[in-house]
Amino acid sequence: MSDEPVIQEVTIPIAGMTCAACSSRIERVLSRLAGVKSASVNLATEKAFVEYDPAETRLSLLKQAIIKAGYTPLEIERGEQTDIDRDRKEREITVLKNKLLVAAIFTIPLFYLAMGDMLGWPLPVSLRAIANPLVFALLQLGLVVPVVSVGYRFYTVGFRALLLRAPNMDSLIAIGTSAALIYSIYSTMRIAAGDHMAHHELYFETVGVIITLILFGKTLEAVSKGRTSEAIKKLMGLAPRTATIISEGREITLPVDEVAVGDTVLVRPGEKIPVDGIVLEGFTAVDEAMLTGESVPVDKKAGDTVFAATLNSNGAITFSATRVGRETTLAQIIRLVEHAQGSKAPIAALADTVSGYFVPVVCGIALVSSLLWFFAGGSDVTFALTIFISVLVIACPCALGLATPTAIMVGTGKGAEHGILIKSGIALETAYKVEAIVLDKTGTITYGKPEVTDILPYGGYSCDEVLRLAASAERNSEHPLGAAIVREANARMLQLDEASAFEAIPGLGLSVTTSSGHFWIGNLKLMRERRIITEDYQDDADALAMQGKTPVFIARDESLIGLIAVADVVKPSSISAVKLLHQMGLRVAMITGDNARTAAAIAQQVGIDEVFAEVLPRDKADKVAELQSQGLCVAMVGDGINDAPALAQADVGIAIGSGTDIAMESADIVLMRSDLSGVASAIQLSKATIRTIRQNLFWAFAYNTAGIPLAAGALHIFGGPLLNPMFAAAAMSFSSVSVVSNALRLRSFKPVILYKTEEVNENGTIVA
Secondary structure, eight states: OOOOOOOEEEEEEEEOOOSHHHHHHHHHHHHTSTTEEEEEEETTTTEEEEEEOTTTOOHHHHHHHHHHTTOEEOOOOOSSHHHHHHHHHHHHHHHHHHHHHHHHHHHHHHHHHHHHHHHTOOOOGGGSTTTOHHHHHHHHHHHHHHHHHHTHHHHHHHHHHHHTTOOOHHHHHHHHHHHHHHHHHHHHHHHHTTOGGGGGGOOHHHHHHHHHHHHHHHHHHHHHHHHHTHHHHHHHTTSOSEEEEEETTEEEEEEGGGOOTTOEEEEOTTOBOOSEEEEEEOOEEEEOHHHHOOOSOEEEOTTOEEOTTOEEOSOOEEEEEEEOGGGSHHHHHHHHHHHHHHSOOGGGHHHHHHHHHHHHHHHHHHHHHHHIIIIISOOOHHHHHHHHHHHHHHOOHHHHHHHHHHHHHHHHHHHHHTTEEEOOHHHHHHHTTOOEEEEEIIIIIEEEEEEEEEEEEOTTOOHHHHHHHHHHHHTTOOOHHHHHHHHHHHHTTOOOOOEEEEEEETTTEEEEEETTEEEEEEOHHHHHHTTOOOGGGHHHHHHHHHTTOEEEEEEETTEEEEEEEEEEEEOHHHHHHHHHHHHTTOEEEEEOSSOHHHHHHHHHHHTOOEEEOSOOGGGHHHHHHHHHTTTOOEEEEEOSGGGHHHHHHSSEEEEETTSOHHHHHHOSEEESSSSTHHHHHHHHHHHHHHHHHHHHHHHHHHHHHHHHHHHTTHHHHTTOOOOOHHHHHHHHHHHHHHHHHHHHGGGGOOOOOOOOGGGBOTTSOBOO
């Protein structure tokens, strides 16, 4: 029995987060709990991803910790996860829009009343400050109350965070607008007491405009954040709701959740396939674009695998369900993408660190700067209060918190649309640094299945006759080369003979008697042992071997009647993909257990000049480590069980989607298409996403670096204007929306496709 703890993973939706300070606070609280191995809180998805040991802590304790931190853990989504998440987001956006509408209805006349008197806009005399200052003040108070009411959440959350000594963005807004509101009420009381000049010190319109602008920014942010997860929502919505199964000869329509492994499922033309399975009867073409990004439908016949949510184009098929519910390929893809979207890239570490100290520092700057202007600068209370409010309102930890997760959400979602599954933020960030790529040969560069490539007939025989006689002899063989010969004969619809005697000669070949005679089929050593003359045909055999093909000799009685070349054929896309990787400045190597001559032939065919041949499966990881020891960031691309250690050893492991589950589990990136074109696409997507993250972080830091000193009166020292708190609120809202909008530009990313050499520059980008 293993003493290793059983680690569980849980995703907890959380309500109440408004900025990076919130997510950092929850992360710290969760990480301190006994048994929690890791905790990552994503502001963009509003979820916590926690790994914990259930022997040391419980889910209920995790939720209690979140509540104590001042936030609300929501029900963990199960089953109809798409609908729950979508409905909650839609309700949130609707509530924000309604609040914004109410705030705007009262803020517009409030602003007009306050500024109209100052700027001489048309107003009834009875509402002017000079004529009736108390009515002027009370009317503004009456108009601002509904605005403060719809923005109550800023105060409840903000002050609660202050009491918990974890101030956030809401705390800044609550402190700033409360200061303005309280001072304005105080000024109203002074007016009522007879100090009519106190109407110059009313800040009601500032409170109303700040809350309205921030609600406007929050609404835009919520809508934009919803768009960042469109790709995953699209994937979630692809699966059909019902399935038609055949039971005791009858067709029964069931909810897709009730389909069980082993059920026989019927899918008609134009219908979506409800679960994964293996075709029993029928022939059709299936559109698998949602899985692979490949627009050309794939032919399916008995024995082929079909996947949930793919579209059956033109033929009726029945298949046996093999994976249902959360085990389908689509469900696994969704989990992979969700995990990636919730993970953090190392590049986000600086923003997380800054966010933890941001709000307390801003509060300190606001207080110190306002006091300095009041005491050292000789300014009045109104001026100092303006400085205090402006600094608090312009500071924006939201932009810092959204800079990385929004870009990762869009980037990983876009990758999923094109059959590129990036499993974590770390993998996404590392992929753009890759300098060397190691490609496994079998199943990665090649199809992984031997095929007949050449037939050379001798002694007056035709190609089809040589193939027919060889296949008749091989039809009872289990050898992969023999299976390839039989497959080719069946594809040509050749009539095969029955064998009356069959003997497998280990390491050499076969001795077979059929109705057409006695045949020897095998390698050169078998021919020589049987003293069959091959010297006249040795040049042909050597030429085939130099091309990486295996020559199979066919002799009838004592005479050679032909050569059949069998090879693991290179995928057409491999040549172009390797060329593109070279054009991107990457070092490309091939690794294989094949002999050096076959490996060299394949490498020459696809344009690879660095080959590791005759490498045992257990030594593949050592070859990757050897390249890493040279200071290179290495990606390993493979598809088999024997590639799993090398995939894990590499800085970035990339699994071809047609490979084994173990290889896909070991990899950091999974390509759903069975060719190498996705490798370049994954690296380009990584570069585009990291570029966007850097832009976001630059502007988030630059914004606060410039905005806070400006609000603190830096320009006013040199006779410049003082920043109005209302403009500070507008700038704060714009910063968050701009970061999310910049991330959304990734939605226009197009995967790298294969171009001619002259169409691709040294960076691997397309030349117009």
